[in-house]
Amino acid sequence: MKVALSWLNEYIDVQMAPSRLADALTLSGIEVEAIEDRYAYLQGVKVGRVLQVEPHPNASHLKCCLVDIGSGTLPIVCGAPNVSVNGAFPVAQVGTTLPSGLTIAASTIRGMPSEGMLCSEAELGLGEDASKLMVLDADWKPGASLKEMLGCDDPVMELGLTPNRADCLGYIGVAREIAAIQNSQWRRPDVPPSETTGDIREMTSVTIQAPDLCRRYAASLVVDIAVGPSPFWLQDRLLSIGLRPVNNVVDITNFVMMETGQPLHAFDYDRLAEHRIVVRTAADREAFVTLDHKERVLDSEILMICDGEKPVAVAGVMGGMNSEIESSTRRVLLESAWFDATSIRKTSRKLGLKSEASHRFERGVDAEGVVPALLRATALLVAVCGGRQIGGIIDAYPNPHVQVSIELSADETRKLLGCDVSDDEMASILARLGFGVEPIAAGRWRVAVPSCRVDVSRPVDLMEEIARMKGYDAIPVTLPSIHIPPSAAAFAQQLRDGLRNRMSGLGFLEAIHYSFISEKACDQLLLPETDERRQTVAVLNPLSEDQAVMRTSLLPGLLGAMQRNLFQQQKHLRLFEIGNVFLKQASEKLPKEREMLAAIWSGSRFGGTKWFVEDSDCDFYDIKGILEALLEGMGWKAAFERADHLRYPYLRPGSAAQVRTGYQVIGCVGQIHPRVLDSFGLKQEAFGFELDVHLLQDLQPPKPAAMALPKYPPVSRDTTLIVDKNQMAMAMIEAIRRMQEPLVEDVHVFAVYEGAPLPEGKKSVSFRILYRSDRSTLEDEAVTQLHQRICERLIPAFQASLPGGN
Incomplete structure (x- = not known):
């Protein structure tokens, strides 16, 4: 909101310089973002003295003048009737921009040069007389700054108000705030009583059919008005804060709104069917043309101001073409109301329509300020438009304000x-x-x-x-002296920081997205109808259609980031995000929040370089290795097993696994399903994983302990088993670990093969088991016997056989 100090001084005597006032307001919570000099454009306007006036050779209504501006003389073509030799007039120099938006440039007018402009009061924004030049004091020295000579000084403050300070959306509210800072008094504008005739209740009525949305509606009636341009003082007030004058009736409603913070609206009384007002909600799909000449399609939640037959305004937002004030208007019905803030905010967003009125209503207006603003505007209509007030006002107040x-x-x-x-x-x-x-x-x-x-x-x-x-x-700055012992919250933060640091160390960049996603994200992830992640929490006032619900997965945000990067030809991506997801609970008002970690890897395995090694695209085993490195670096041992496709439908079957630590499943890893990629418009394979950080908090890893380096060398043995092709190698590794043989140090798969000469439906899995003793060097015979025992236990457990049929 803009506040001109010359206007503000009508309500309070400001005792501080503009810069000090700005500091004081900012420190009190009313931020002053900028201070502008309203008359800065006058710096380019000088006092000029006309030395010569001659008729224009090619235009009878123009004169060619020679004007002294102190630093020299300028040829200027002028058509004003009062230009005369030795007269002192304002001269706008080349490069000056006037309030009308006109920028003065050197030109040739009908063949004669003109290097400036002699100005009227209206052209300089200093009056309303545009018929002749502004006459200056003859004693003023040519070349003097007109701004300094006239003492034009009107700083305008730009206030950056927070949504809770609706009381300062009017000059009186700002004056009230300054009065508290200065410990002085502020004053209300005088509302002189006007002569009235008749009774308004005999000429109109107000019916409120939606009292929960319209808590108060007041109206007055002024007749015999003359619609036309506003007087200069009124136009000047509006122009000082960047509002465009329209006509005297509309300008008065805008003036009072900026003065009091209470929006008003003027209707042409004679265009209201049955000469009455009905406040109701719209019918579904009802059409209405607003003052901006656009047709709006309404619904049953939108509050409307209607006459006896039709809507005439969108309540609190904008009026309609069918009741606007025209030059022929003679009787005006003036509205001042108190509408529900939530209703106006929803309406404004639905219609994509913002106005100064809606800006105030959706933040909350003063219920007790409705009638004083109406009386102020009514008195101005009578004084400025030459009208007569019909006696009394209508004040429909079904839900009176209860003082807190x-x-x-x-x-x-x-x-x-x-x-x-x-x-x-x-x-x-x-x-x-x-x-x-x-x-x-x-x-x-x-x-x-x-x-x-x-x-x-x-x-x-x-x-x-x-x-x-x-x-x-x-308020003094102090540090807490109490010792705070470690807590679960501290561990959660340490865990979060550790995951973030390790993912960064593994070459991934962190992404941070809004917690809102599109409603269609669940369809894009192929989630079944019974999946709990479809139970989304709707956002009451979404910023856009793509942010309509709270997210139940981090993947839509990461896939959206991948799409934006691919559009910019960034094809090699490693992204991760740590954040909460929100799952709706039927029995609870608030959703259940779970902290998750998700990551995606797409494109090159080595970042696109071919300097040291031939590059290739990443695959399932790359992202699996990242996950293993992440968990093992944090102290957990990761195990993998076949993923449940119903639980993880967004992963490609056969290239997906669920992740387990101990007996707890904590997430999944795999290739993003091609259909999911298509739904996000992605033409490149991607691999990713999700981890439930909330579960990891309950699985605190064992504290690291120092161990002596082994003194004795290891002995490795390889074995190959032929098993069913659907048999998971991880299950066989887990079986070896569960045998708890003290000499077995490590076991891993180093080869898997399918095809001839193996039977159909079979595969061979080759393991390498590492044996080591911390007491002595192992003998080959002892290792061979132990290795044979392990294989003999694996064969019946997994219906396996040895190569060659043994």
Whole structure:
């Protein structure tokens, strides 16, 4: 919001320089993002004295002038009737941009050179007279800055208001804030009584059919008005903050809205069917043309302002073409209302329609400010438009505002703020801010919250008010002296940091995405209808269709990142993400959150280089190796078994495994299913894994212990078994480990083969077992006997045979 200090001074005497005022507001929580000089353009306008005036040789209505601007003379072509020799007038030099947007340039007009422009009041934004040049004091020296000579100084502050400070979306709210900072008084604008005629209740009525969405609707009626341009003072006020004047009626509603923070709307009374107002929700698929000439398709959740037959405005957002103020309008029905903030916010987002009114309504307006704003605008309509007010107003108020009352403790306030604020100072600060403070005991008050402060509802809100008025810089900086022992939360953070660091060390880049995904993400991941991950939590006000629900998997975000990288020709990707997923619980209001780790690898195995080794694309065993390195580096032993396709449908069958530590399944690893890649528009294979970090927190790894290096050499033995081709090698490795032979140090697969001369449906699996003793060097015969025993136990357990039929 923009605030011009010349306008602000109508409501409070500002006692600080603009820069100090900006600092004070910012420290109180009202951030001043910038201060602009409204009249900066006048720097290029000089005092000029006309030395010569001659008729234009090619245009009878123009004159060729020679103007002294102190540093020299300029030829200027001018058509103003009052230009004269020795006259002092404003001269806009080449390069100056006037309020109309016109930038002065050197030109040739009807064959004569013109290197500047003699200006009127209207052209300089200093008045409304455009018929003649602005006449300056004859004693002013040519070349002097017009800005300095006129004393034009009107700083305009740009306020970056947070959504909770709706009370400062009007000049009166800003004045109220400054008054609390200065400990001074602010003043309301005068609303002189106007002569009235008749009774408004005999000419119109207001019916509220949706009282939960429209809690108050007030209306007044002014007749015999003349619609036309606004007076200069009114146009100047709007232009000072960047609003475009339209006509006197619309300008008054905008002026009062910016003054009070209360939006208003003016209807052409004679275009309202049955001359009455009905507040109701729209019918499904009902069409309505708004003031921006666009047709909007409505639904039953959108609140509408209607006459006796049809809608005439989208409540709180924008009026309609069928009731707008025109030059022929003679009677105006003025609206001032209090609409439900959530309803207006949803409507604005559904229609893709933002306005100054909706910006205020969706943050919350002052329920008790509805009628004062209406009376102020009505008085201005009478004064500016020459109308007559019909007696009385209509104030439909089905849900009156109930004042919020909060009990506040001084001791609790000091404890929370961490600084010493006296009881008297607390009460004084709250009173200065407009709160009603009633003592109920020593150091305790009952605080009545003014209706304009819709953001204050709890004791901590009042404590924040005290803190920001006291000054955040007055709160001392202290460090906690208490010793905090390690906790589960500390281990969770250590685990998270460890996973993140190891993934980075393994060559993966961390991705961070929103927790919102598209509703179609579950379909893209091929999740079955019974999968719990389809039970998504809808976002009430999604930023876009692609962020409509809370995520139940991290993979959609990573695959989306892969898509964006491939569009930029980045084909070699290693990405990971650590974050929460959200699973809906039928019996609980809040979803169940689980922290997950997911990663994808696509493209080159070695990063695309062929300098040292012939490059190739990554495969299942690459991503499996990364997962093994990650878990073993953290202290866990990883085991792999065939994945359940129903549980992991987004992984390609036959190239997928579920990951286990001990007896706990903690995730999956494998190739992303081609159909999933197609659904994300990906033309390149990808491999990935998911881990449940929440489960890992319960599986704290054993603490690392130092071990002496082995003194004696190992002995290795290889064996090959022929088994069913569906038999998993990991199960055979696990079986060897479960035998708990003390001399077996390690076992791994080094070859798998299918095809002739093996029978159909069979494969050969070759193992290498490493034997070692920590007491002596092993003898070949003892190792051979142990190796034979192990093989003999494996053969019946897995219906295996040795090569050659033995």
